[in-house]
Amino acid sequence: MKQFEYSRATSAGEAAAIAAGAATKFIAGGTNLLDLMKLQIETPSKLVDITRLPLNTIEAEGEGLRIGALVTNSDLAADERIRRDYAVLSRALLAGASGQLRNKATTGGNLLQRTRCGYFYETNARCNKREPGTGCDAMDGFNRILAILGTSDQCIATHPSDMAVAMRVLDAEVETVKADGSTRRIPVAELHRMPGATPERETNLEAGELITAIVLPKPLGGTHLYRKVRDRASYAFALVSVAAVARMEGGIIADIRLGFGGIGTVPWRDGAVEAALKWRAPGEALFAKAADILLTEAKGHGDNDFKIELMRRVLPAVLDEATRGDA
Structure with missing residues (x-):
């Protein structure tokens, strides 16, 4: 793991402002980021710790719910309102990872986890997502777990999140704060990017933009x-x-x-x-x-x-x- 600077943010706005610099990452549960740092796939020069921010509650918002970005996957899956009114989300969460990982993984981090393509993790392999312009060894390699829809001649990596699939069904929206302190809401459907010619760009978030909450509309029933x-x-x-x-x-x-x-x-x-x-x-x-x-x-x-x-x-x-x- 390469050396990095560490800072602990006291507000979401401060975290976003710090992270606007090059090669800076937010860290919360760290269940994906730390693995990637150990393999030197992610090599941030600075980590911004957001774990002390007040983003770990689930609150009513109109007829729906507002889920703080730091709510753990375990707590979200177990919440009585989620189990009753958004059962597809609870079921998707419980189908993901292991109990130990769900206890640490956060809602915001789950949306932003990176692909589990073996060639992305193998630093000796060619991977346009990891190193743009190098090629894609997955195309003619062992690609059993990889995508069959939304691919390009640059990348066939699959998005790994179970939770994000349920969030799309529920028409969730993502709340963020930008480096300049402004905020916005992004439909989950518009958060992620297909690879096209730029597979290294996985979301439509700006540099330093921090997810603060996910908002669910009123329950669908059924x-x-x-x-x-x-x-x-x-x-x-x-x-x-x-x-x-x-x-x-x-x-x-x-x-x-x-x-x-x-x-x-x-x-x-x-x-x-x-x-x-x-x-x-x-x-x-x-x-x-x-x-x-x-x-x-x-x-x-x-x-x-x-x-x-x-x-x-x-x-x-x-x-x-x-x-x-x-x-």
């Missing part, structure tokens, strides 16, 4: 599911995952929200899939059509080709359960 398919029962990243919130009226799908993990370079949601399902009677043919729409642009790279067929099986199974109201 049936909430999170199905995660992985290589082992715990502490494994998704091969594919589906977050679903469905509301039925008279045997018809009145509302449906779907998010997908393990297949996209960002937490994935496809409005065309939801539109094809809404106000229709559930059934095998409809669910197969939804999978076809989702995977229209899907592209495997060899080892991850199986994800296309896997999602053709997982999505209809989740839709069948969600529209039966058995969750």
